[in-house]
Amino acid sequence: MAVRVQEADFDPGAELEALTAGDTGIGAVVSFTGLVRGTGITEMTLEHYPGMTEKALAEIEAQAHARWPLQGAIIIHRVGPLAPGARIVFVATASRHRKAAFEAAEYIMDFLKTRAPFWKKEAAIDGTARWVEARDTDDSAAERWK
């Protein structure tokens, strides 16, 4: 199962290499990396629902495989405290052609944003902390695949 939830950082280059290694039928690889934006914050903490998180991500990945002809896909999501600029999430998809790889990566991100049980809490430079609110645009992004 190419789904990982972890506190540790990951290496996008190594993940891309592993995704395509030994399969010369792949013509297109798309990756998405999500980073902690540092505007006004000192730290971002990711909480999640252990058990359900992995199931939700695996199901999103399975749905992408059912919908597009993919030779491979990977989803990595970090949890715990993260500094500004740190990597949060990595999604990569491999296919024969670029359209499938692009669409599948966007699909996975849209559903990850609306279905996977993660919550972000920001510690601001003024010492306050707040839970990040869900964005309506994320819901509408997921709706377009219906």
Next chain:
Amino acid sequence: MAVRVQEADFDPGAELEALTAGDTGIGAVVSFTGLVRGTGITEMTLEHYPGMTEKALAEIEAQAHARWPLQGAIIIHRVGPLAPGARIVFVATASRHRKAAFEAAEYIMDFLKTRAPFWKKEAAIDGTARWVEARDTDDSAAERWK
């Protein structure tokens, strides 16, 4: 100018790292890597139009910057002989939000496919060689941005 045309291979991980280094306003990085599909071929040779290639890629990148709020973008395209599985092209875009990063990367690839003066010649396992024909689907992919 974040545009490179070269015979040498490149390191997607290092390129992604360089694209985001020191800018904590970036929240989303999308990359596309194109690979030589090995089905029935022993080698793929990329010819290009030196001078015009760099200008065409720089113009495509500038148009992506004009159209989306990007913190950075890079286009690398290899030329010369390439083995099955080899990297051909790398495009990466960085923005605050994922929608802009995804759209800009797709836009760059669509126009690169239809506007940048590269030509692929395949050497088949049966000893024959043929120039790859342009695909109508690439033209229609570029048309959608009009």
Next chain:
Amino acid sequence: MQVLYFAWLRERIGVGSEDVSPPDTVTTVGGLIDWLKTREDRYAAAFADTKSIRVAIDQEQADFDASIAGAREIALFPPVTGG
């Protein structure tokens, strides 16, 4: 049954999970939340705006009118914000 709370719901209620034994008249997620609200002020405060509450029953997303019969684990949380 086990009830789990996440993010600001966890913080407002003060625990991440607890065993609860609602009466037999509580048959749905919505009923469970109404019953929790009667227990203590911190629950009433946490669940004041149910539009901001999402539900999973045994780790699958569910609606407020979903039955809780036989459920082992019911999770209540704000809209997710990962990615």
Next chain:
Amino acid sequence: MQVLYFAWLRERIGVGSEDVSPPDTVTTVGGLIDWLKTREDRYAAAFADTKSIRVAIDQEQADFDASIAGAREIALFPPVTGG
């Protein structure tokens, strides 16, 4: 002016570039191609299907009816297939 050929057009014509001096009556890209076709059979063969020919004047994409007046470098090539 310099004329450049790429990919199978280069192979069929047998050179990658050449200096040409068309008569003054040749004023457009289309006219240049028609004039090249009269020079030798290999040009006539290479340009038999002009639907498969693309043009750049001084490294900018152009159409067949574009003027070649003042052009330093005219490139003729098949539809591009990079990426």
